[in-house]
Amino acid sequence: MRVLRRALGTLLALGAAISCTAAHGDDARPHxxxxxxxxxxxxxxxxxxxxxxxxxxxxxxxxxxxxxxxxxxxxxxxxxxxxxxxxxxxxxxxxxxxxxxxxxxxxxxxxxxxxxxxxxxxxxxxxxxxxxxxxxxxxxxxxxxxxxxxxxxxxxxxxxxxxxxxxVPRFAYRGAMVDVARHFFPVEQVKRYVDQLAQYKINTLHVHLTDDQGWRLAADSWPRLAEYGGAGEVGGGPGGHWTKEEYRDLVAYAAERYVEVVPEIDMPGHVNAALASYGELTCDGKAPERYTGTKVGFSSLCVGKERTYEFIDQVLGELAELTPGRYLHIGGDEARATPAADYAAFMDRAQQVVARHGKTVVAWHQLASARPAPGAVLQYWGHDRTAAAEKAAVVAAGKAGHPVILSPADRAYLDMKYDAATKPGLAWAGYVPVQRSYSWDPGSYLAGLPESAVLGVEAPLWTETIATRADWELMAFPRVLGLAELGWSPASALDWPAYRLRLAAQAPRLTAQHIPYYRAPEVPWE
The missing domain is CATH 3.30.379.10 (Chitobiase/beta-hexosaminidase domain 2-like)
Structure with a gap:
């Protein structure tokens, strides 16, 4: 029997070698x-x-x-x-x-x-x-x-x-973000994304849990946030929210795949769902209507009320207890309805709350214009047309010891259209074809920012126009794979002509996993 097994093993190895040789022979003939x-x-x-x-x-x-x-x-x-x-x-x-x-x-x-x-x-x-x-x-x-x-x-x-x-990886932080606030998605879809990301060595999932259109996580201390603020979405759909148990399940599922969940409660802007749920969070005490549009920058927590800080302490406290990871993301972008002095004062106190609950602050790069707390992480989402002064503030913060996550909108935003023919998505940062999304070096992207200040990269997927799993995955794939390589591979390996062939070779794998990826014309798909 042992002889038979040994012979069978030899035949299997020989067959595998012949199979590999034959496949390479086919591949060697240019199509x-x-x-x-x-x-x-x-x-x-x-x-x-x-x-x-x-x-x-x-x-x-x-x-x-x-x-x-x-x-x-x-x-x-x-x-x-x-x-x-x-x-x-x-x-x-x-x-x-x-x-x-x-x-x-x-x-x-x-x-x-x-x-x-x-x-x-x-x-x-x-x-x-x-x-x-x-x-x-x-x-x-x-x-x-x-x-x-x-x-x-x-x-x-x-x-x-x-x-x-x-x-070994180049950067410690290799992330993707999904927005479940503009359109609601169940935990099972996010788990599917975790599996898709982890196989390409992405190790962080940033979840945008709240915005003007919806509040997606239950909070015992403020139950109406999810019950009322979660019952809507862009376009007027039914929305929804996750229970604490569902969120814990997602966090544990991701951790088993060595993916750390970074939850975001956006503040002081992007808060209409919270204001609609609790009028006491507004300065005049009047709750606005729920919002189902896509404009930004019109809402703000009332910075002068102590009740506002009780609110963020209780909500962030519950979230910190649910989240074993290192970070809490507090947003801070597009707070146009909050005067600059009020914004700085609010972010001072919000950062203190995060520290009190044992977490490290992550915020969008607008925090650089206020007073980032020691160790606070900045997430840069600017693009080629971002004002030089805004970029300079981020560079200065990076040099001062604040780690920077790079998510340039005209490179890393997965909701930007590939081209004019792309049905879902937006184009305010321009079209982002697959080659453009890959062809930049995080280590030298922001002039003056040393590579040592770059914590890593993240590919956000905003969902103003994305309401189905098919659209989500079409917009993410294959661009998120390029971001995975930018985060992991050495700078010397970043080469578009070689990458496009490696990307093309993933086609059978993506197809086998039923991922409806975009067949970019600049890639010679297998």
């Missing part, structure tokens, strides 16, 4: 109008820091197991179970998760002393005997597993090409 597809290690997205193809493949087949080690922490076991779950569906294989390091298969190895791999890096080594994933942390093992997914066939068993990937 009309497009360049040859890259070899497996050159297809990886984001592009790894180092990848070398070498030796024979590993036969990923019926006998493959996932090994987590005999003394591995429970978290490593969970990473192995999740990887098995991710691989079982496409491959059709049982992929049992077992303890012990001896024997073939896929081995997860935690090496606490591998300091060169940092908090999220990994090493993936493939030989005919198996695939070894090595990292200093469970997060690194998870990222290694996502790379392994891309080295395997989209469907069915096959071969993992021989070689080694050694990889």
């Amino acid at each position: 009309a109008g497009r360049a040859p597809a890259p070899a497996p290690y050159e297809r990886l997205l984001p592009r790894p820091a180092s990848a070398r193809a070498e030796g024979a493949p590993y036969a990923f087949g019926a006998g493959t197991v996932i090994r987590t080690g005999t003394s591995a922490p429970e978290e490593v076991r969970r990473v192995g179970e999740l990887l098995a779950e991710q691989l079982r569906g496409p491959s059709g294989l049982p992929l049992p998760v077992v303890e012990g390091e001896e024997g073939g298969g896929i081995r997860l190895r935690l090496e606490r002393g591998a300091g060169e791999l940092g908090a999220e890096g990994y090493r993936l080594t493939t030989t005919p005997a198996g695939v070894t994933l090595t990292a200093r942390t469970p997060a690194g093992l998870f990222h290694a597993g996502q790379t392994l997914r891309q080295l395997l066939p989209v469907r069915g068993p096959g071969g993992v090409p021989g070689g080694t990937v050694t990889d």
Whole structure:
């Protein structure tokens, strides 16, 4: 029986090698109008820091197991179970998760002393005997597993090409944002997005929970916010809100995939849903009507009322208790109805509230024109036409020690139309085709801002015109993949001609996951 198994394993490996060679042979023949597809290690997205193809493949087949080690922490076991779950569906294989390091298969190895791999890096080594994933942390093992997914066939068993990937991220913060306030979306759709993002090593999900059109998270201290303020959306739809339990579930689901949730309660502007729910938050005590349009900048909390600060303390306190992550986002953009002096005074107190609840402030870059608290993170959403003075304030804040997240609207906003023919989306920052969204370097984007001040990048998706999952995913994909690479890959790897081929190679994977991506004409899709 052992001889038979050994022979069968040899045949599987040989078949996988022949299959890979045949596929590369097909890829090597240029199709009309497009360049040859890259070899497996050159297809990886984001592009790894180092990848070398070498030796024979590993036969990923019926006998493959996932090994987590005999003394591995429970978290490593969970990473192995999740990887098995991710691989079982496409491959059709049982992929049992077992303890012990001896024997073939896929081995997860935690090496606490591998300091060169940092908090999220990994090493993936493939030989005919198996695939070894090595990292200093469970997060690194998870990222290694996502790379392994891309080295395997989209469907069915096959071969993992021989070689080694050694990889670490360029930036610590690699984010995407979704606005559930303008149009309401259930938690299940956001979980789906988490899965889509995590496989490309995005590690942060910023959730815009409140705006003029809706308040989407229940608050025990102010129940009418969700019950009344959440019962609407752009265009007059029914809206909706998440319960605390649903939000906790989302946060836990994301954490299992090493994605940190950053919740945003926008203030002092973008608050009509809150004002409509509680008139006491206005200066005249009169609640406005609920709002279903798309204009911005007309609403404001009453900065002079102590009740306003009781409100933000209680609401942010509940949110902090629900959120194990480091950050609370307090918005701060487009507060045109709040005089500059009032804005600065309000943001002073709001930042104190966040600190009191044990979190770090994140705010849109307008906070730079007020008084950012020590350690406050600024999120820049300007664009090519943003005033020089506004950019200079952000650069000065960055040099003064405030980390900056880059989300330039004419590069990173996923709700900007690809072109004039795009049906959903807006174009106030201009059209953002796939090449433009990729072709910038976060490390040198803002003149004068040192790369050391750049915490990372984030791709926001605002939903004024986006009401369905299909439109959401069409606008996000494939541009969010480019932002994933900008956040992860070394600066030397950022190259559009090579990237467009790696992006094209993702087409079968996106199709298999039923993601309705935009087939950008500048990409030679497979």
